[in-house]
Amino acid sequence: MSKIKKIAVLTSGGDAPGMNSAIRAVVFSAAHLGMEVVGVFRGYDGLIDWETTPIGVEDVRNINNQGGTILFTSRSERFLQQEYRQQAADNLQKHGVDAVVAIGGDGTLRGAIEFRKEGVNIVCIPGTIDRDVACTEYTLGFDTAANTATEAIDKIRDSSVSHGRCSVVEVMGRKRGYIALWAGMATSADAIVLPEKWDGNFDNITDSIAKRHADGRNSYLVVVAEGVIDAPELAERIRQKTGIESRVSVLGYIQRGGQPTAKDRMYGSLMGAYAIEILNQGKENRIVAIKNDLLIDFDIAEALTLQNNTLDSFQYELSLRLSE
Ligand code: F6P
Numbered sequence: 001m002s003k004i005k006k007i008a009v010l011t012s013g014g015d016a017p018g019m020n021s022a023i024r025a026v027v028f029s030a031a032h033l034g035m036e037v038v039g040v041f042r043g044y045d046g047l048i049d050w051e052t053t054p055i056g057v058e059d060v061r062n063i064n065n066q067g068g069t070i071l072f073t074s075r076s077e078r079f080l081q082q083e084y085r086q087q088a089a090d091n092l093q094k095h096g097v098d099a100v101v102a103i104g105g106d107g108t109l110r111g112a113i114e115f116r117k118e119g120v121n122i123v124c125i126p127g128t129i130d131r132d133v134a135c136t137e138y139t140l141g142f143d144t145a146a147n148t149a150t151e152a153i154d155k156i157r158d159s160s161v162s163h164g165r166c167s168v169v170e171v172m173g174r175k176r177g178y179i180a181l182w183a184g185m186a187t188s189a190d191a192i193v194l195p196e197k198w199d200g201n202f203d204n205i206t207d208s209i210a211k212r213h214a215d216g217r218n219s220y221l222v223v224v225a226e227g228v229i230d231a232p233e234l235a236e237r238i239r240q241k242t243g244i245e246s247r248v249s250v251l252g253y254i255q256r257g258g259q260p261t262a263k264d265r266m267y268g269s270l271m272g273a274y275a276i277e278i279l280n281q282g283k284e285n286r287i288v289a290i291k292n293d294l295l296i297d298f299d300i301a302e303a304l305t306l307q308n309n310t311l312d313s314f315q316y317e318l319s320l321r322l323s324e
Contacts (some may be wrong), residue, residue: 002280004098006036008052011069012043012076012104012111015256016127016141018264019069022103024060025272031057033280038097042072043104044079044111047088050095064265067144067257073104079111089118099284101275103127105139109287113300116285123279124287124300125271129256132176135303136289140271142178143263145255149183156249157187157221166209166220166238166246170231172255177225177311179255184223185319192319193224193234196311202234206241213242220244270295 009026011019023039030037039055040046063070078084092100099121102108105128112122126133129145149171160167173179177194184192190212191205209220222238224231235246260268271288274295278286286297298306 002033002035003282004035004279006038006095006097007099007101007276007279008038008040008047008092008097009055009071009101010040010043010046010103011071011073011127012102012108013073014105014128014130015068015073016105016129016139017067017144017256017258017260018140018268019103019127020060020063020066021260021265021268022125022127022140022272023069023071024063025269026101026276027055027060028057029273029276033276035276038095039071043074043108044076044088045074046071047091047100048076048078048084050091052095064269065259067259069103075107076111079115082114085115085118089115089120092120099123099279101125101272101279103140105130106132109133109300109304112285112287113304116300121279121284122300123275123283123285125275126287126289127268129172129179130174130176131178132174133287133303134306135287135298136291137293138267138290140264140268141256141260143261144258145172146179146182146186147261148255148258149179149251150186152249152251152254153183153187153189153221153223157219160221160247161219163245164218166222166235166242166244168222168224168231168235168238168246168248170224170226170248170250172251173225174227180223180225181311181315181319185315185322187221187223188322189221189223190323191222192323193222193228194311194316195225195228197316198228202229202237205234206237209238209244210242213244
């Protein structure tokens with residue numbers, strides 16, 4: 001019989017499609033083992049303020065197809081301070097909660113690592129469209145976001161072709177270029193600008209577009225990961241060098257919303273169930289991860305030491321070849 005009788009589940013950081021499937025699987029799996037579940041609203045802020053509700057299977061039965069997170073989320077500034085983490089830990093103790101399942105990205109993991117120092121047992125599930133948690137090959141939301149970006153860029157291209165323009169499309173991804181790489185490759189972009197690979201050389205992009213123009217092409221697509229370069233500046237440089245009308249589209253938050261793909265629902269379900277499984281086995285302070293398509297788990301502090309992951313080099317080299 002598990003020592004865990006009551007758990008709290010929360011979502012934190014940027015919402016990601018598939019988080020609801022993870023919540024659902026946590027609730028179902030916990031109920032199956034006779035554990036009580038408390039849903040915490042607005043991430044770590046909800047732990048500090050004890051903004052919670054009991055959740056049972058009937059509350060989550062039909063949430064697989066919903067985007068966002070039914071528990072809401074936040075990027076808690078207060079949780080960066082020890083006194084608030086202590087307040088959150090006190091709340092958990094007062095309400096008899098034995099463990100926390102936190103679904104989120106890099107910031108959520110960092111918060112969890114500090115939180116365990118208050119004597120809390122916390123298990124993380126990687127949920128972020130950015131796919132930037134190094135210990136895992138997959139983070140919930142990436143597939144949906146990459147598909148949303150691809151669909152949007154396809155539409156932008158229709159207009160770009162009709163007008164004979166160059167479209168510069170900015171996608172999300174913070175410090176990681178996976179959404180740009182995947183959506184860029186999927187839409188046959190002429191150039192993809194990635195944070196991991198940007199060398200500051202605008203000429204590589206403008207020269208290759210000028211060459212295509214000289215060869216008789218009439219429309220062009222450049223996909224840029226946010227935060228790497230200023231997309232309007234790039235568009236202006238392309239215009240100056242080639243004379244081609246260039247337009248910028250920033251895809252923004254549409255990439256975070258919408259119905260999760262089957263992959264995000266499935267991985268959310270698998271990761272949620274696995275989190276309860278490892279808690280039931282008596283494990284503490286773990287993060288659920290995917291490796292070679294199998295579920296595994298790491299110590300949360302160890303997971304952070306693996307934070308320097310880079311883009312898959314084969315995928316990157318291929319993206320260059322396919323945009324020649
Ligand atoms: O969720 C990840 C992410 O979408 C990043 O790609 C982006 O930089 C960031 O969140 C934006 O978050 P916020 O909601 O704080 O504007």
